[in-house]
Amino acid sequence: GAGVSQSPSNKVTEKGKDVELRCDPISGHTALYWYRQRLGQGLEFLIYFQGNSAPDKSGLPSDRFSAERTGESVSTLTIQRTQQEDSAVYLCASSPLAGGLNIQYFGAGTRLSVL
Protein backbone atom coordinates (compact mmCIF):
# COMPACT_ATOMS: atom_id res chain seq x y z
CA GLY A 1 0.00 0.00 0.00
CA ALA A 2 1.93 2.95 -1.29
CA GLY A 3 1.09 6.37 0.04
CA VAL A 4 0.83 9.61 -1.89
CA SER A 5 3.92 10.07 -4.01
CA GLN A 6 5.20 13.42 -5.27
CA SER A 7 7.98 14.15 -7.70
CA PRO A 8 10.43 15.67 -7.86
CA SER A 9 11.24 15.96 -4.19
CA ASN A 10 13.16 19.15 -4.82
CA LYS A 11 13.20 21.45 -7.82
CA VAL A 12 15.45 24.42 -8.44
CA THR A 13 14.57 26.62 -11.38
CA GLU A 14 15.37 30.01 -12.79
CA LYS A 15 12.91 32.87 -12.73
CA GLY A 16 10.77 32.83 -15.83
CA LYS A 17 10.97 29.08 -16.46
CA ASP A 18 7.98 26.74 -16.39
CA VAL A 19 7.82 23.85 -13.93
CA GLU A 20 5.64 20.76 -13.59
CA LEU A 21 5.03 19.05 -10.28
CA ARG A 22 3.57 15.57 -10.18
CA CYS A 23 1.32 13.84 -7.68
CA ASP A 24 0.44 10.14 -7.61
CA PRO A 25 -2.44 9.66 -5.17
CA ILE A 26 -3.31 6.54 -3.27
CA SER A 27 -4.98 4.10 -5.64
CA GLY A 28 -8.75 4.39 -5.58
CA HIS A 29 -8.84 7.81 -3.95
CA THR A 30 -11.32 9.96 -5.83
CA ALA A 31 -10.45 13.29 -4.22
CA LEU A 32 -7.13 15.04 -4.74
CA TYR A 33 -5.93 18.35 -3.31
CA TRP A 34 -2.97 20.66 -3.86
CA TYR A 35 -1.68 22.98 -1.14
CA ARG A 36 1.20 25.43 -0.95
CA GLN A 37 3.33 25.95 2.14
CA ARG A 38 5.60 28.96 2.26
CA LEU A 39 8.55 28.88 4.63
CA GLY A 40 7.39 28.95 8.24
CA GLN A 41 3.73 29.18 7.26
CA GLY A 42 0.64 27.03 7.26
CA LEU A 43 -0.75 25.35 4.20
CA GLU A 44 -2.73 27.33 1.64
CA PHE A 45 -5.31 25.54 -0.48
CA LEU A 46 -4.76 25.71 -4.23
CA ILE A 47 -7.15 23.34 -6.01
CA TYR A 48 -9.37 20.32 -5.42
CA PHE A 49 -10.19 17.51 -7.86
CA GLN A 50 -13.12 15.15 -7.67
CA GLY A 51 -12.27 12.49 -10.23
CA ASN A 52 -10.82 14.39 -13.18
CA SER A 53 -12.89 17.51 -12.58
CA ALA A 54 -11.84 20.50 -10.51
CA PRO A 55 -14.91 21.90 -8.76
CA ASP A 56 -12.81 24.26 -6.66
CA LYS A 57 -9.91 26.19 -8.14
CA SER A 58 -10.37 29.14 -5.85
CA GLY A 59 -6.89 28.96 -4.33
CA LEU A 60 -4.87 29.22 -7.53
CA PRO A 61 -3.00 32.51 -7.03
CA SER A 62 -2.79 33.59 -10.67
CA ASP A 63 -3.32 32.42 -14.21
CA ARG A 64 0.30 31.23 -14.24
CA PHE A 65 -0.88 28.30 -12.13
CA SER A 66 -2.83 25.41 -13.63
CA ALA A 67 -3.47 21.80 -12.77
CA GLU A 68 -4.95 18.75 -14.36
CA ARG A 69 -5.79 15.23 -13.36
CA THR A 70 -6.11 12.29 -15.70
CA GLY A 71 -7.46 8.78 -15.33
CA GLU A 72 -8.75 9.73 -11.90
CA SER A 73 -5.18 9.22 -10.83
CA VAL A 74 -2.08 11.29 -11.51
CA SER A 75 -2.24 15.05 -11.18
CA THR A 76 0.17 17.66 -12.49
CA LEU A 77 0.50 21.19 -11.16
CA THR A 78 2.10 23.54 -13.68
CA ILE A 79 3.55 26.92 -12.87
CA GLN A 80 4.41 29.06 -15.87
CA ARG A 81 6.93 31.89 -15.89
CA THR A 82 7.96 31.18 -12.32
CA GLN A 83 8.59 34.06 -9.94
CA GLN A 84 10.63 34.14 -6.75
CA GLU A 85 7.45 34.37 -4.68
CA ASP A 86 6.47 30.94 -6.03
CA SER A 87 9.24 29.40 -3.90
CA ALA A 88 7.50 27.08 -1.45
CA VAL A 89 6.74 23.46 -0.69
CA TYR A 90 3.85 22.17 -2.79
CA LEU A 91 1.93 19.41 -1.06
CA CYS A 92 -0.55 17.02 -2.57
CA ALA A 93 -3.16 15.07 -0.64
CA SER A 94 -5.72 12.44 -1.59
CA SER A 95 -8.82 11.14 0.09
CA PRO A 96 -11.11 8.16 -0.57
CA LEU A 97 -14.06 10.54 -0.71
CA ALA A 98 -14.30 14.26 -0.36
CA GLY A 99 -15.44 16.11 2.70
CA GLY A 100 -16.67 15.18 6.12
CA LEU A 101 -14.30 13.35 8.39
CA ASN A 102 -12.55 11.75 5.43
CA ILE A 103 -8.83 11.92 6.05
CA GLN A 104 -6.61 13.69 3.59
CA TYR A 105 -3.42 11.69 3.17
CA PHE A 106 -0.46 13.84 2.26
CA GLY A 107 2.65 13.30 0.23
CA ALA A 108 6.05 14.61 1.28
CA GLY A 109 5.79 17.55 -1.08
CA THR A 110 7.97 19.17 -3.71
CA ARG A 111 10.23 21.95 -2.51
CA LEU A 112 10.39 24.53 -5.29
CA SER A 113 13.16 27.10 -5.25
CA VAL A 114 13.03 29.88 -7.83
CA LEU A 115 16.35 31.69 -8.25
Place this chain on the structure above:
Amino acid sequence: AQTVTQSQPEMSVQEAETVTLSCTYDTSESDYYLFWYKQPPSRQMILVIRQEAYKQQNATENRFSVNFQKAAKSFSLKISDSQLGDAAMYFCAYRSAQGAQKLVFGQGTRLTINP
Protein backbone atom coordinates in the same frame (compact mmCIF):
# COMPACT_ATOMS: atom_id res chain seq x y z
CA ALA B 1 -14.26 33.03 5.04
CA GLN B 2 -13.11 30.80 7.81
CA THR B 3 -9.82 31.46 9.58
CA VAL B 4 -7.76 29.39 11.99
CA THR B 5 -5.38 30.92 14.50
CA GLN B 6 -2.61 29.23 16.42
CA SER B 7 -1.23 31.80 18.83
CA GLN B 8 1.82 29.80 19.96
CA PRO B 9 4.55 29.77 17.30
CA GLU B 10 6.73 27.57 19.53
CA MET B 11 6.21 25.37 22.56
CA SER B 12 8.52 23.11 24.51
CA VAL B 13 7.90 20.39 27.05
CA GLN B 14 9.94 17.96 29.09
CA GLU B 15 9.78 14.35 28.01
CA ALA B 16 6.95 12.47 29.80
CA GLU B 17 5.17 15.73 30.68
CA THR B 18 1.90 17.07 29.29
CA VAL B 19 1.58 19.96 26.87
CA THR B 20 -1.41 21.77 25.39
CA LEU B 21 -1.40 23.47 22.00
CA SER B 22 -3.98 26.19 21.36
CA CYS B 23 -6.19 26.72 18.34
CA THR B 24 -9.06 29.09 17.74
CA TYR B 25 -11.12 29.50 14.61
CA ASP B 26 -13.64 31.87 13.17
CA THR B 27 -16.74 30.66 11.35
CA SER B 28 -20.42 31.43 11.00
CA GLU B 29 -21.24 27.82 10.28
CA SER B 30 -22.76 25.46 12.83
CA ASP B 31 -21.56 22.22 11.31
CA TYR B 32 -17.93 21.59 10.47
CA TYR B 33 -14.95 19.38 11.20
CA LEU B 34 -11.69 20.09 12.99
CA PHE B 35 -8.36 18.34 12.67
CA TRP B 36 -4.88 18.35 14.14
CA TYR B 37 -2.05 17.38 11.81
CA LYS B 38 1.59 16.76 12.68
CA GLN B 39 4.41 17.64 10.28
CA PRO B 40 7.80 16.15 11.11
CA PRO B 41 10.97 17.25 9.28
CA SER B 42 10.11 14.76 6.52
CA ARG B 43 7.40 17.30 5.52
CA GLN B 44 4.66 14.68 5.30
CA MET B 45 1.52 15.77 7.13
CA ILE B 46 0.13 13.09 9.43
CA LEU B 47 -3.34 13.19 10.97
CA VAL B 48 -3.26 13.21 14.77
CA ILE B 49 -6.91 13.56 15.70
CA ARG B 50 -10.25 14.79 14.31
CA GLN B 51 -13.49 16.09 15.74
CA GLU B 52 -17.01 16.64 14.43
CA ALA B 53 -18.51 19.92 15.60
CA TYR B 54 -21.91 18.43 16.38
CA LYS B 55 -20.36 15.96 18.82
CA GLN B 56 -19.87 17.43 22.25
CA GLN B 57 -17.66 14.61 23.41
CA ASN B 58 -13.99 15.40 23.03
CA ALA B 59 -12.04 13.12 20.72
CA THR B 60 -9.15 11.07 22.07
CA GLU B 61 -6.48 8.99 20.36
CA ASN B 62 -4.18 7.27 22.83
CA ARG B 63 -1.96 10.03 24.30
CA PHE B 64 -3.65 12.74 22.25
CA SER B 65 -6.90 14.41 23.22
CA VAL B 66 -8.70 17.61 22.39
CA ASN B 67 -10.64 20.17 24.36
CA PHE B 68 -13.37 21.32 22.00
CA GLN B 69 -15.25 24.40 23.13
CA LYS B 70 -17.76 25.17 20.37
CA ALA B 71 -19.12 28.37 21.83
CA ALA B 72 -15.64 29.74 22.31
CA LYS B 73 -14.54 28.39 18.91
CA SER B 74 -11.56 26.76 20.53
CA PHE B 75 -9.95 23.41 19.70
CA SER B 76 -6.85 22.74 21.77
CA LEU B 77 -4.68 19.62 21.58
CA LYS B 78 -3.33 17.95 24.69
CA ILE B 79 -0.39 15.60 24.42
CA SER B 80 0.17 13.44 27.49
CA ASP B 81 3.37 11.60 28.38
CA SER B 82 5.28 13.50 25.69
CA GLN B 83 7.80 11.48 23.73
CA LEU B 84 10.81 12.53 21.68
CA GLY B 85 8.99 11.39 18.55
CA ASP B 86 6.27 13.95 19.18
CA ALA B 87 8.64 16.74 18.20
CA ALA B 88 7.22 18.34 15.04
CA MET B 89 5.15 21.20 13.68
CA TYR B 90 1.49 20.86 14.65
CA PHE B 91 -1.24 22.36 12.52
CA CYS B 92 -4.87 22.88 13.40
CA ALA B 93 -7.27 22.72 10.45
CA TYR B 94 -10.94 23.43 9.72
CA ARG B 95 -13.21 21.96 7.12
CA SER B 96 -16.73 23.09 6.32
CA ALA B 97 -19.46 20.45 6.39
CA GLN B 98 -20.94 21.87 3.21
CA GLY B 99 -19.53 22.99 -0.08
CA ALA B 100 -15.80 23.56 0.17
CA GLN B 101 -13.81 20.40 0.66
CA LYS B 102 -10.56 22.13 1.42
CA LEU B 103 -8.82 22.26 4.76
CA VAL B 104 -8.11 25.70 6.20
CA PHE B 105 -4.93 25.59 8.25
CA GLY B 106 -3.50 27.64 11.05
CA GLN B 107 0.08 28.90 11.01
CA GLY B 108 1.38 26.02 13.09
CA THR B 109 3.10 25.48 16.43
CA ARG B 110 6.60 24.06 16.61
CA LEU B 111 6.80 21.58 19.48
CA THR B 112 10.15 20.72 21.01
CA ILE B 113 10.57 17.84 23.44
CA ASN B 114 13.37 18.21 25.97
CA PRO B 115 14.92 14.94 27.13
